[in-house]
Amino acid sequence: MTSRQGSARMVNSLTSAEQLRMERSAPLERSASTSSATWRVGTKAFAIAALLWLASNVFVTGIATVTTWEGGASYKRMADLCRWDCGWYASVLQPGYSKAHLDTGAANWVFCPLFPLTAYPLHTWFKLSLYGSMVLAGKLELLLAIYGFLLMFGAELETTTDFLKAGALVAFNPYVIYAHAGYAEPLYFAAIAFAFYFVNRRQWVFAGMAGGMASATRVVGVVFAASYLVSWLRSAGRRSWWRKLELNAIMGLLLCPLGTALFMLYLYHVIGDALALQHGHVAWGRVPGNPLGTLWVCLIQGRWSRLWGMMMIAGWLLSAWLFKLRKFELGVYLASALLLATLSPMGGYWGVARYVWWQPPFLYAIYRLLRRSDAAWVVYLVFASGMAAFMVMEWFSGHNFVV
Amino acid sequence: MRIFIKWIVIVALLAVYVVALAAVLHPHVSPEYRAFYISRISTDYDPSRYDATPEQGMTFNHPGVPTWVLATQGFSVRDDWGRWTDEGLGSNAGLTFNQSFDGELCLDVTARAVPWMVGQMVPVTMGGQEQLLQVSNGGPTEYRLQFAHLAGATELDFMMPKHLPAIIERVPDSADARRLGMNISTLKLIPGQCSAPRK
Numbered sequence: 036m037t038s039r040q041g042s043a044r045m046v047n048s049l050t051s052a053e054q055l056r057m058e059r060s061a062p063l064e065r066s067a068s069t070s071s072a073t074w075r076v077g078t079k080a081f082a083i084a085a086l087l088w089l090a091s092n093v094f095v096t097g098i099a100t101v102t103t104w105e106g107g108a109s110y111k112r113m114a115d116l117c118r119w120d121c122g123w124y125a126s127v128l129q130p131g132y133s134k135a136h137l138d139t140g141a142a143n144w145v146f147c148p149l150f151p152l153t154a155y156p157l158h159t160w161f162k163l164s165l166y167g168s169m170v171l172a173g174k175l176e177l178l179l180a181i182y183g184f185l186l187m188f189g190a191e192l193e194t195t196t197d198f199l200k201a202g203a204l205v206a207f208n209p210y211v212i213y214a215h216a217g218y219a220e221p222l223y224f225a226a227i228a229f230a231f232y233f234v235n236r237r238q239w240v241f242a243g244m245a246g247g248m249a250s251a252t253r254v255v256g257v258v259f260a261a262s263y264l265v266s267w268l269r270s271a272g273r274r275s276w277w278r279k280l281e282l283n284a285i286m287g288l289l290l291c292p293l294g295t296a297l298f299m300l301y302l303y304h305v306i307g308d309a310l311a312l313q314h315g316h317v318a319w320g321r322v323p324g325n326p327l328g329t330l331w332v333c334l335i336q337g338r339w340s341r342l343w344g345m346m347m348i349a350g351w352l353l354s355a356w357l358f359k360l361r362k363f364e365l366g367v368y369l370a371s372a373l374l375l376a377t378l379s380p381m382g383g384y385w386g387v388a389r390y391v392w393w394q395p396p397f398l399y400a401i402y403r404l405l406r407r408s409d410a411a412w413v414v415y416l417v418f419a420s421g422m423a424a425f426m427v428m429e430w431f432s433g434h435n436f437v438v
Numbered sequence: 439m440r441i442f443i444k445w446i447v448i449v450a451l452l453a454v455y456v457v458a459l460a461a462v463l464h465p466h467v468s469p470e471y472r473a474f475y476i477s478r479i480s481t482d483y484d485p486s487r488y489d490a491t492p493e494q495g496m497t498f499n500h501p502g503v504p505t506w507v508l509a510t511q512g513f514s515v516r517d518d519w520g521r522w523t524d525e526g527l528g529s530n531a532g533l534t535f536n537q538s539f540d541g542e543l544c545l546d547v548t549a550r551a552v553p554w555m556v557g558q559m560v561p562v563t564m565g566g567q568e569q570l571l572q573v574s575n576g577g578p579t580e581y582r583l584q585f586a587h588l589a590g591a592t593e594l595d596f597m598m599p600k601h602l603p604a605i606i607e608r609v610p611d612s613a614d615a616r617r618l619g620m621n622i623s624t625l626k627l628i629p630g631q632c633s634a635p636r637k
Contacts (some may be wrong), residue, residue: 094567136483138501138502138513140481140483140484146469194625282441283444285448286444289448289451293451293454296455296458297454299461299462300458301462303461306467307465307467307471308466308471309458309465310465310474314475314476315475318475320515322478322526332606335606336606336611338480376562
């Protein structure tokens with residue numbers, strides 16, 4: 036053996052040992068590296084969410100104050116933002132669900148319990164007024180909503196500007212008034228965004244818990260189970276998913292509609308009707324109908340109804356586009372949620388803006404559209420914040436097209 | 439052990455859904471609740487009651503119902519003038535009484551109708567008898583129908599024509615998706631023979 040051969044063998048031998056050591060340590064290092072990256076993204080997302088949350092609050096408070104100068108608004112304190120459904124949510128907290136109803140048959144059974152429950156500590160422990168605690172709970176949940184939305188597709192966001200742009204879609208949503216008026220939308224949005232975040236990470240039980248919370252906030256949250264199923268099947272592979280039945284994944288799936296199921300059982304106990312949350316809508320003239328009929332009625336009516344009809348179409352188009360982007364779970368969710376909204380004719384007319392603009396998949400699709408052009412961002416943010424300001428003014432005007 | 443606990447959780451969750459399904463299939467509600475919220479044939483649920491005799495009649499734009507009316511069905515919500523029949527709430531519109539009517543009775547109804555119902559015959563049934571009401575014009579009109587030999591009549595029904603169009607189909611500017619027929623303003627049950635309607 037020559038010295039060169041021995042040396043080469045030694046190098047090879049060292050290299051193999053080194054490779055073996057590296058291979059053994061790689062998963063740990065990769066894991067540490069991934070964990071560190073997740074932490075960095077999480078911290079950055081939270082800092083930016085907090086900044087945008089403050090800006091959103093200043094924006095809405097500022098517009099509400101200006102509206103008192105010329106618009107005749109009665110805005111003096113935060114609780115004055117609590118109107119329309121906020122009062123119904125407050126009635127869930129006090130006096131609670133009961134057989135009591137108005138002469139029209141309208142009752143608080145159609146309002147899911149999780150959002151008012153989150154206002155409970157503010158009202159009971161911190162002694163805020165009932166309406167003030169509803170509004171503050173919604174505002175705090177907006178922070179979670181922005182944070183959850185940034186986490187939901189944080190892997191696609193590279194620069195701080197990307198994070199700011201994405202977060203602004205929530206903080207300066209055209210219908211951001213709902214985040215500042217004691218409504219369930221921000222909590223629902225946050226729950227769904229976190230549910231998608233966890234489902235993307237294959238953290239099935241957490242995803243199911245977030246989905247369950249969404250379904251306890253708004254009934255439409257139940258459709259997350261469909262998105263969950265799509266994600267699960269895709270992750271397991273087409274042929275072998277049934278062979279790899281993961282108990283965690285099954286538990287997660289069963290957790291998704293749990294919020295609604297428990298609420299139904301509670302209503303059965305109180306009212307005697309597990310579907311009171313759906314049947315109660317009849318007092319507002321809402322009965323199940325043909326979604327296409329609802330859309331047609333919206334389009335032929337003109338004014339706000341036509342605009343809402345166009346929003347519905349935009350929602351369905353973006354849902355189809357999400358399928359094209361192979362974001363099947365997001366597309367399924369958006370399409371199903373819109374379908375549920377339009378099954379109820381009156382809900383389809385009046386509630387469509389909320390159904391469309393407070394859906395994480397819808398705002399994600401807008402982000403993907405706007406990502407192509409900086410100019411489009413400027414145009415969109417001008418439109419969104421202008422419309423948001425208009426909605427705040429109209430909130431105090433007494434018109435019911437923003438309810 | 440962990441797998442066993444997971445199976446326990448899964449079974450418990452499934453049990454919740456089974457119980458929820460059973461609750462959905464077997465509601466424990468009153469007939470009034472069912473009529474208003476579930477079958478949606480009435481727009482009155484547990485209405486307030488006001489004092490009025492059958493002869494004084496029922497004023498349909500007045501909140502609540504008179505003491506002699508137990509329930510309504512097929513009528514839409516109150517408006518300034520009265521209440522419309524709405525095919526969306528059922529093909530019949532009528533009243534259920536909490537007292538029975540016997541003998542001769544005159545039904546006095548003041549109503550108007552949608553233009554496409556003018557000239558149509560509306561069967562009105564009470565205590566197994568049927569009388570025909572011909573819609574004479576779209577404006578407010580007083581109609582009187584004679585019922586004879588009633589025995590324990592507790593229900594009155596207006597059998598509206600089938601497949602009435604939604605308002606929105608005939609009046610494009612309207613946002614009203616209801617299938618309206620007649621708007622009743624007052625309804626009186628007067629014992630004895632009907633006199634000629636006031637002109």
